[in-house]
Amino acid sequence: MYARFGGAEHKVESARGVISRAARESGDLRGKFLLAAGVTTAATLLRLAGPLVVRFGVDEGVTADDRGVVTWSAVAFFVLLSLQYVAGRAALRSVAGVGEQFLRRLRERVFRHMLSLDVGFFGRNKTGVLVSRMTSDVEALTKFVDEGAVQVITSVLMVTGVSVAMFIVDVRMALVILALLPFLLAASLVFRRYADRAYQRVREHIGQVLATVQEGISGVRVVQAYTQQTEQAEDFGQVNEKYYEANLAAARAISTYFPAVDLLRTTGLALILLVGGRRVLDGTLSFGSLFAFMLYLSWFFEPILNLSNVYNLMQAAIAALDKLFGLLDTETDVPAADDPSPMDSTEGRITMEAVRFGYDPAIPVIKRLDLEVAPGERVAVVGETGAGKSTVAKLAVRFHDPDDGRVKLDGVDLRCIDTDDLRQHIVLVPQEGFLFSGSLSDNLRYADPDLDDAALWEVCRQIGIADWVASLEDGIDTEVRERGSRLSSGERQLVALGRALVADPAVIVLDEATSNLDPEKEQAVEVALGTLLEGRTAIVIAHRLATADRADRVVVMADGEVVEVGPPSELVAAGGAYAELHRVWEASANGR
Amino acid sequence: MGDVAGPEPGAIGLGLRFIARVVRRYPRETTLSILAALVWMAMVIAGPYLTALVVDRAITEEQPDLLLPLVGLVLLAGVARALGIGGRRYFAFRLSYRAETDLRNRIFEHIQRLAFSFHDRTSTGELMARASTDLSQFRIVLAMLPITVANLALLVAVSTVLIVMDPLLGTVTALAIPALLLVARRYAGQVLSISFEVQQSLADMSTDVEEAVSGIRVVKSYGQEEQEVARVGATADRIFDRAMQLIGQRAIHVPLFEALPAIATGLVLLIGGLRVIDGVLTLGQFVAFTEYMVVLNFPLRITGFFLAELPRASAAAVRIRDLLSTAPEISDPERPEPMPKGRGRLCFEGVSFSYPDGPSVLDGFDLAMEPGKSVALVGPTGSGKSTVAYLLPRFYDPTAGSIRLDGTDIRELALEDLRSAVAVAFEEPFLFSATVRENIAFGAPDATHEQVRLAARLASADAFILDLPDGYDTTVGERGFSLSGGQRQRIALARAVLRDPRVLVLDDAMSSVDATTEQEIRESLATVMEGRTTIIIAHRPATLALADEVVFLDAGRVAAVGPHERLLAEVPRYAEVLAETVGEVV
CATH class of the missing domain: 3.40.50.300 (P-loop containing nucleotide triphosphate hydrolases)
Incomplete structure (x- = not known):
């Protein structure tokens, strides 16, 4: 697929291409990013440790009638919680901070590059489009950096970490929950394909709605001079209705996917209770382990739902980044001289x-x-x-x-x-x-x-x-x-x-x-x-x-x-x- | 961007009333989404209770036979819960998008009806903000309304269940609810005020870039690219600082959202664990407590977010309401007179006009025109020439005096009738992002291609239109092919001609057309003007010569009337005003 941007052919990159290019071009921020990712990993690990402490407290304290163990594991849990908070705070701050620095530089780089282009480029591209590169496109990235980036890292870590933790606690039970994974993946893939198309259409239609409103306002005097108010409103109604339909299609996708995932979660709970319950009765599983699995279950599904939620943000960010890279790849028609001759003064011929x-x-x-x-x-x-x-x-x-x-x-x-x-x-x-x-x-x-x-x-x-x-x-x-x-x-x-x-x-x-x-x-x-x-x-x-x-x-x-x-x-x-x-x-x- | 005003405290009540009025228009969506949300809520409460049942009855009391049926119940509740979530989401989205779409239609329609004077004092950006940011602000709250109703019910119900199960532990854990709500509200408030500043800086950024891009020829001519980069860089720094502030707030609060329910979990472990050992609490109830804390986490966050959005949304609602309740200053008379028969007899009697808080523009302007006659209006800048053109189709109403068309006061006529009888070609024509054909046929959508071409030929536009990439089907306007000022004026002229009006007004409509082309247009205009009343506002003497008579305007009234040559000879001030513009060509 090719998008024409200011006369230069720019190939629309795959998501992976765009991301790896961003990574390549982040320069000295890469080190900071790795540090931020490290902090995030630590924070996630601390969160994962919580249920282990609770399990210990329940098994060795509550069911064993040991008040001391209950008290001490509760204290340990609170200490862990404080550490979690500190680490969570540091993780958010560092990941988003690195992202913002990246954007701050990107903004200047894009603008400097834009100004270095030849005048013809500015004739070929509408002012509004160029302004949107510096505003809405960078904003789409900011939204992802602020709200999405940490989510993505944490969610991926959480899913992995919870899986590992489950295997440590009990292999058979872990396999029971992981059996749900194929269904979850299938549902997510279908949703992704459908939602991609739906959001794409929403983005196209909102653009048309805004452009039509804008034109309706700028051209209002002509509209009134020729008494075309009704016709204009009817035309707008059609554009507006298409936008509504696009939104509704996206809403339908969301309203199907999220309940489906929720139902899978309940199925998981039922499986834990059924299989785990039998094993507790058999004496092959401790009650604390059963309890820990119930906590892990929600921690297994929550990150996946979060990923689905930030998916749209991520798509928008990648699309924006791709457009910005496209602009950066546009070359000027009047390149600077390789070996310029200095000219301090001139007679003006x-x-x-x-x-x-x-x-x-x-x-x-x-x-x-x-x-x-x-x-x-x-x-x-x-x-x-x-x-x-x-x-x-x-x-x-x-x-x-x-x-x-x-x-x-x-x-x-x-x-x-x-x-x-x-x-x-x-x-x-x-x-x-x-x-x-x-x-x-x-x-x-x-x-x-x-x-x-x-x-x-x-x-x-x-x-x-x-x-x-x-x-x-x-x-x-x-x-x-x-x-x-x-x-x-x-x-x-x-x-x-x-x-x-x-x-x-x-x-x-x-x-x-x-x-x-x-x-x-x-x-x-x-x-x-x-x-x-x-x-x-x-x-x-x-x-x-x-x-x-x-x-x-x-x-x-x-x-x-x-x-x-x-x-x-x-x-x-x-x-x-x-x-x-x-x-x-x-x-x-x-x-x- | 537009102007996003901060929340105004007094407006909340008004805004809420407007929101309520809108919601009442969609009873089906509202009822269904709230019902679905309540089903979801009931299942959210039932879930941990059923889990407790499994643990207590089947596992602790060692009754393996009960395990399967009880787990089946858990699953059944899960199905109901999923249906509740789906229904709640779908109908809430439908409600909010339907209301947004309908309101946007109303806003658009209303904007189209508001008079010129309204548009003179209201910027495009401001109106755009009504139809975009304000509306989406409004929509978010509508979309969240059903879930919030259910959430509030949920919070009350869960606290009750917890307290009934174990008063001490219940009270302790229920305290997490107000704590979370408080944190969420505080956080949302902080974020609001910072993001308001971010919006401002973004608007600055957009202005900076817009200016540099529009002025690129100046920037490049003086080689001042770095100066512009520095200007934008400073704005980018401001945005960066605000963004870091925002991140700071997020870093403080978001981990708290996770920590607060976890604190409750810890308390359940400590107090609940000890009470299980004491035999006051069952193991199943202990599990249920933990589950409820997890369950409450999400609704609590959403409710906090809703409470924080509410003031902003009601402020947006008030702005939308205000716009919709602005009455058009010029509208049809209650009982319009039928369009009188005639060929365009015009009579201005003692017409005065001034723009709001501006000096008087017309001051006792009198002019009578026989049908089919033409006059040229000449006068120095600010003498009120264009105002005459604006008063005739009632873009504005005179502050005193009256205008009659074929004997009827124009205020007695239906606007549609009046405006189809009077066509104005403006100096700065507006082209829509549509094909050339659609632009010319704007006032006569049913015109045939031949009629469109004829009008274009009369305006000397046919030749250049045929040279465009797709001829008459070339898209022009902001999102299409760029035309020169003269070309745009010729299309606008064709548009006016195609209307076939009784009265044609050319308001400096050929000022950007080059001299050779204007000569061409003049020749064809003579044909167009035949049989209709024409008012020409122009500077070029050759254009003035098209008119039967010249009306010389000075200081808002008619200073002299007569043929061009006679005025030139007899009125020194006329010659003076014309001389200022002689020598200006192409």
Whole structure:
């Protein structure tokens, strides 16, 4: 079975494969885990010793009329109990503690790996899915680590230990109880197969229910505008009903399995009483042994029931771990250079040589591109939707590598430049100013968290936001909220430009906003943009006439190829493709 | 995640009443599950008693003949017990899932009916929490209800049996019951408050990751991956700390759950053993005491858990109840007028509107439109253009004034009638995770494929749709193929056109469409607008030119009316507002 994850084929591993990989990758935690397992074993052994003490007390004390033995075995039992408690506590703490440490590291590792992947990966995968890797998937593991892991270890140890103890007490009686084992295993296997399918369906359906609710809420305005409330509710009712049925199927499995196991336990009790009772009457079995077997019986079944209870947790954890490993196995499309050439400074010359690129290599978006941008030059790339403009921007900052040809900075292939150096010299500024939650200061200092206040205010002045920032109640410490939602679109843009100015790169690649911003700030944004681009090499992906006209040269693209290059005024005069674009723009602007 | 509020003490009564009301709706499941639970309970009590009988009558009194029939009784009780467990579990699950499913349907239906103003002030996350975490909280308690009823009966019965069998030993061992309950409650309380903090940190984690992923281009542009890793790492540390606290609590309490019944076993050995020697207690009773302690272990734990869950569940129940009892601010009139005949005559009279605790948006807006005419609304940001579009289909009601459609006040009409007569194409269109065809036919599910294609052609969408992987059957939306803003707007436009409304409102509906395509749409729109009343909200002069007249809005009222050219020449403020947006293209 193959699951497609972000374009990379990831083989869904068997449960054993996933577990052994987790063990391989736990590094120094392995030692701690072994220690924790040791403590758990000790705790289990202490628990198993309890019935032995009780048996001694009953046989040598109660039935032998010896008050001293009764008293002393009771005292011994209480001492054992205290030890049991201490050991049980240590076992829980150590096993779950190791697990949590493992998860803490896994979380960081997964996130670091995610961020190291190419931008294309983020386009292929829905944000919600990536977020769920870091939240619900890790949570599924946490649940197992906290509630399941100790159970699994203890239960397995208990079943083994109780079996051994029973054989020590009386072989024939032990065989009687163990005769139930095949039935128990058969019932568990059937249950497992059925429950696997049932829970699988429950998981699928809950996903659909939540997605439908989510959509019903986000789309409620459209639903009401087209008065489709009843239809929507009916559709949802069907999805919801399927989820109910899936749950009921799982409930049916549980409601059959657990009573069946309980009946087996009673059968065991009956067998002990019948066979054991006869032997006590024969004098071949002590009453204390019979009594101990009754205690062992419940200890034999309880762990098996516990295992069934944590089975679902375990399945979910393995599925989650498998998804996380799948993400960790995804490789980036833009690998770091093996032997990067250091580049402390740059003059900012960008060269694109015979570049060919397609998100799917079979369908090239850029068929051929040759372009040289001189240091300090401003080049605007224009063209209709789908002409490949934005792809040029992504190639220039190495969000993608070309399938053919080269993109160079100062004559060095971008693939050979150290990533940190590259990011320092070339910055992409998407004009829809994306801000992170945090303060204005955090956002402006993004590229240089150590920038001092004086320098920060200087940037604000240069970008023309110093007065506005100063007028805010919390000034530079104003929280911008999630994605900068407290600010207007124009304000966000200005802050984003300030952030770029702080980075102070030699080359700026600007992807102009397609949608309209608040007109009040439009002028301010124009001025700030001028300041930012001053003296830098700039590749501007232009959606506006004015922006393109201000460039030193314009590159007109159509269908993945350059159709015209030259200074804007010359191109307009030449009457080619750019002149035609100009005509459409002006017609639109003048209402003709 | 959403907002999971902590338990509110005052709400418990209210929540319990709501839970009781829901339970009463499923008498069959409730009765059967409680009955089954009581059978199970009776057998739980009978079990050790029967075992004692075997030990005393058959073994101690050495009557081998009694062994088989008595053991048969034990087995019979075991069968009844198994049936009780199965029935209890099945019907309890059924009760809880049925109630959850029905409530979720009601919540969904209700959310669909609540007006725009409600959705403006309520976040998606909050409503999601009602339909997911709150409901499952509620369900857990319902599922546990039958077993809890039986458990409480069991606890009382077993204590009575123990005390009757041997008052001294009975009292001593019965003390384990309140002790365990107390520990269980305390533990659950601790876990609750810590896991509440864990939920908060998880919500932070999800925000952190969401932000880094959505802003990945910024992160990468500035090479700040490590800064993001550090941010997430700090949140992960908080989660880790809480998790370790949780483990600490678990490590203290869970072994106690095992130790407390064991202490009772030890006491039975000590006191019971001595009393057997003294001849006060039989050996069989001694065995029964031990068995009862084992038997009680599980019910005690479950009851403790139930008691701890109850406050949280009733808080969830109160939140669900509150949502369901929120009345829609806009609904059908009691006796709706029949839809008047006409072709879309519109009349706004002294319409004023302001959002709750916001400044006034419209302030005495007057506009009369003849059927089949079109106007363009122009105005600076915040002048109330979009509000006009929202008032017409009654997404909001005006705070003063009235709107008439073909002579009838729109508040007198059934919403269904009104909204099928008025279609709005929004600036930020919402596409459902469904096929393109289903999205276009959203307001007219019975439309034929030809009608859908015609609407798409009128919106200049047909060509790009045919280029999609599966054409009209391509799934789009959040879980489907990503479309550009302009493409989404064109689908939304087709959706509005297909409705064939008397009044068509285009609320900046082509703002993301590039200039060449818009020109195409303009040409086909002329056909669409024929014979219907159209209101166009737009910035681009070429789009404005589609309308017969321009209505210039300023500060919530009509400042000027007339053809574009005349306003441009005569109203300086109009030219000014337009100039701000000229030069913006593609």
